[in-house]
Amino acid sequence: MTDPTFSSAEGAERLGVLGIVGVLLLPLAVAGLLAWGLAAPVSDFDRVTAAVVNDDQPVQLNGQTVPLGREFAAGLIGGIAGEGAPDDPGPDATATPAPSGPNFTWILTNDQDAAAGLRDGRYAAVLTIPPSFSANATSISGPAADAVHATLHVQTTPASAYLDPALTEVITQAAVATFNSQLTERYLGNVYQGFNTINEQIGQAADGAAELASGASSLASGAGSLADGTSQLASGLDSLDAGAASLAAGLAQLDASVQSLPSDTAQLAAGSAQVAAALDAIAAALDGVTADVARVVDDLCAVRPGPVCERGRSVLGRVQAVDGDADALAAGADQVAAGNAELAAGMPGLVAGADASAAGANEVAAGAAESAAGGEQVNSGAQEVASGAEETSSGASQLADGLAEAVEQIPTYSDSDITTLSSVVAQPTRTDVSVPASGTQSVPLFATFALWVGAIVLALARRAVPRRRLLTSASTVSIAGRSIWPGAALGAAQGLIVGLALQPALDADPLARTGFAAAAVVIGTVFALVNHGLAAGFGGPGRTAAVVAGVIGLAAGVSSTVPAAISSAANLVPTGPGHSLLLAGLGVGAGWGDLVALLVYAAIGAALVVVGVSRHRTAAG
Numbered sequence: 001m002t003d004p005t006f007s008s009a010e011g012a013e014r015l016g017v018l019g020i021v022g023v024l025l026l027p028l029a030v031a032g033l034l035a036w037g038l039a040a041p042v043s044d045f046d047r048v049t050a051a052v053v054n055d056d057q058p059v060q061l062n063g064q065t066v067p068l069g070r071e072f073a074a075g076l077i078g079g080i081a082g083e084g085a086p087d088d089p090g091p092d093a094t095a096t097p098a099p100s101g102p103n104f105t106w107i108l109t110n111d112q113d114a115a116a117g118l119r120d121g122r123y124a125a126v127l128t129i130p131p132s133f134s135a136n137a138t139s140i141s142g143p144a145a146d147a148v149h150a151t152l153h154v155q156t157t158p159a160s161a162y163l164d165p166a167l168t169e170v171i172t173q174a175a176v177a178t179f180n181s182q183l184t185e186r187y188l189g190n191v192y193q194g195f196n197t198i199n200e201q202i203g204q205a206a207d208g209a210a211e212l213a214s215g216a217s218s219l220a221s222g223a224g225s226l227a228d229g230t231s232q233l234a235s236g237l238d239s240l241d242a243g244a245a246s247l248a249a250g251l252a253q254l255d256a257s258v259q260s261l262p263s264d265t266a267q268l269a270a271g272s273a274q275v276a277a278a279l280d281a282i283a284a285a286l287d288g289v290t291a292d293v294a295r296v297v298d299d300l301c302a303v304r305p306g307p308v309c310e311r312g313r314s315v316l317g318r319v320q321a322v323d324g325d326a327d328a329l330a331a332g333a334d335q336v337a338a339g340n341a342e343l344a345a346g347m348p349g350l351v352a353g354a355d356a357s358a359a360g361a362n363e364v365a366a367g368a369a370e371s372a373a374g375g376e377q378v379n380s381g382a383q384e385v386a387s388g389a390e391e392t393s394s395g396a397s398q399l400a401d402g403l404a405e406a407v408e409q410i411p412t413y414s415d416s417d418i419t420t421l422s423s424v425v426a427q428p429t430r431t432d433v434s435v436p437a438s439g440t441q442s443v444p445l446f447a448t449f450a451l452w453v454g455a456i457v458l459a460l461a462r463r464a465v466p467r468r469r470l471l472t473s474a475s476t477v478s479i480a481g482r483s484i485w486p487g488a489a490l491g492a493a494q495g496l497i498v499g500l501a502l503q504p505a506l507d508a509d510p511l512a513r514t515g516f517a518a519a520a521v522v523i524g525t526v527f528a529l530v531n532h533g534l535a536a537g538f539g540g541p542g543r544t545a546a547v548v549a550g551v552i553g554l555a556a557g558v559s560s561t562v563p564a565a566i567s568s569a570a571n572l573v574p575t576g577p578g579h580s581l582l583l584a585g586l587g588v589g590a591g592w593g594d595l596v597a598l599l600v601y602a603a604i605g606a607a608l609v610v611v612g613v614s615r616h617r618t619a620a621g
Contacts, residue, residue, distance in 0.1 A: 046103065046105050047560055047564065047567065048168075049124060050105070050123050050124050050168065051106070051109050051113070051118075051127070052109075052129070053110060055130055056129045056130065056131060056132075056134050057135070059134045059138055066134055069129040069133045073108060118155060119157070119588075121157060124165075125154060125156045125157070128154075133150050133151075134150075136150035136151070137429055140428060151431070154172050169433055172433070180429050204398065204401075207398065208397070208400075208402055212395030212396050214395070265340065265347045268340045269340040272340040272341075275333050275337070276330065276333035276336070282326055283327045286327075287327075293319050294316055297309070297313055300312045444582035445557040447499070447520060448523065448557070448578045449553065451495055451524045452527050452531075452574075454491070454524065455494075455532075455546075458532070459487070459528075459534070459535040459543060462487055465483065476613050477610060479613050480536075480613045487528045488532075491526075492524050492525040494524040495524025496517065500517055502516075508586055508587075512585065515587070516585040518585060519585035520582065522595070522598065523582065523598065526574060526578070527578065530602065531605070533605030533606065536612030542608075552570050552573055553570055553576060556576070557575070574598065574601040577595075577597035580594040581594040581598060
């Protein structure tokens with residue numbers, strides 16, 4: 001009996017209505033899946049999970065704490081208000097995309113968890129904020145020579161989808177650009193505030209200059225008053241000179257008017273001399289009388305001592321006293337006569353000078369009064385000059401202080417400082433992105449897809465169930481085994497060829513290259529078994545499902561932003577563990593779980609071949 005479902009010439013299943021529909025719709029399914037999964041790779045950024053590690057140490061700036069690392073992490077995460085403990089090995093919180101635009105799902109964690117998540121593919125990227133981030137980002141506020149860029153370290157992993165590193169760079173660059181804009185805005189705000197301060201200082205200097213001008217005006221006014229006072233002083237001195245001349249003239253007149261005084265005083269001196277001479281004669285006479293009385297008393301006492309003698313001595317004493325007074329009077333008269341003679345000699349000049357001096361003194365007094373008045377005006381003018389000078393000094397001091405403060409507020413830069421500051425202010429923060437080694441991101445993905453396509457081609461090129469053995473006495477398992485091993489061997493050969501041919505595209509050590517080739521052999525074998533099983537067990541729909549599975553695996557491997565349905569389906573098809581096993585061969589991840597999963601898929605493929613053989617033997621019989 002002929003099996004209606006197989007062509008004896010081509011060894012392929014005959015296309016029925018469903019087969020024709022499947023063939024026609026297969027390109028639509030492939031195009032639809034790729035368009036659905038990859039047409040808008042930036043629409044589902046939140047499906048990509050990345051980690052941010054904040055090791056930044058806040059700094060003090062103008063007396064305030066500046067935690068720029070915390071601010072950047074909060075802006076990147078978009079929804080986390082605080083930070084977890086730095087020693088917490090798990091994620092701090094599940095972040096939501098930042099409201100400013102598409103964003104990854106960022107997890108705030110520590111260095112240990114970030115490194116582990118990067119190795120096992122939980123995180124597509126890790127952004128590390130270094131301890132010096134705040135210090136470097138705020139260095140533009142200090143000396144220009146100390147200004148440096150703040151660097152963010154971004155590390156991606158080949159365990160993620162092909163486009164994830166590029167998407168990571170887009171997201172981080174957008175966040176850095178926003179953060180740079182904020183830092184530049186703050187810097188320019190401080191610059192403009194500095195302009196306000198300088199304006200205030202210049203205003204104070206202008207006020208000081210106004211006071212200086214006012215003081216100078218007062219000084220000029222005082223100088224005018226001083227000049228007026230000096231003029232009056234000169235006038236008073238002229239009057240004093242005139243008074244002195246009048247005094248000289250008066251003295252001359254006095255000398256002329258008292259010419260008779262010498263003769264009068266001469267007459268007085270002559271009369272005094274006559275009186276003195278008379279008194280001298282009287283005194284001489286009294287001296288003789290006294291001597292006579294003394295002799296008489298001596299004789300009396302010698303003859304009659306006793307009371308009479310005593311009375312005689314008493315009388316003698318009184319006579320001697322009168323004689324002394326007469327001598328003294330005579331001596332005084334002599335002195336008066338001598339004084340009158342001297343008076344007479346000096347009287348003419350004295351009288352003349354006294355009269356002239358009196359007249360001149362009046363003139364001098366008048367001139368002195370005018371001099372005093374002029375001196376008062378000079379004093380007043382001098383006070384005004386002093387006051388104006390004080391105002392001038394105060395104004396000049398304020399002007400100097402204001403200009404000095406303004407100068408301190410206005411920085412100066414050398415050419416190198418300008419170059420450095422311009423560069424840093426234009427981009428205060430930048431990223432240092434560490435991408436996977438060349439080929440480790442793309443080669444495993446494309447090798448996986450190539451081996452899957454190769455397995456599909458093998459399933460199409462060979463008869464899924466060998467017709468000539470169906471009616472033999474061989475067991476179903478034996479027939480299935482004889483059908484399986486050539487395809488598995490060809491799949492292994494495909495894997496070996498791909499694993500060796502793609503070696504130049506890999507930047508890896510020899511051990512990793514060897515692991516990659518070995519994994520490719522395993523994957524080629526498993527993929528051949530799975531596709532053989534799908535063709536044997538389900539026929540045309542199985543082959544269609546294989547194409548769809550390959551497209552799903554490719555879309556999920558290209559970008560982690562594919563829709564959730566595609567991402568979930570990719571975890572159910574063999575290309576997922578196949579891709580991971582190739583990465584494990586390159587040292588990315590352990591790979592043991594992927595190897596077990598592939599062995600399970602291989603067993604399922606072999607079982608489907610057995611089921612297909614059994615079903616077709618029944619139909620053939």
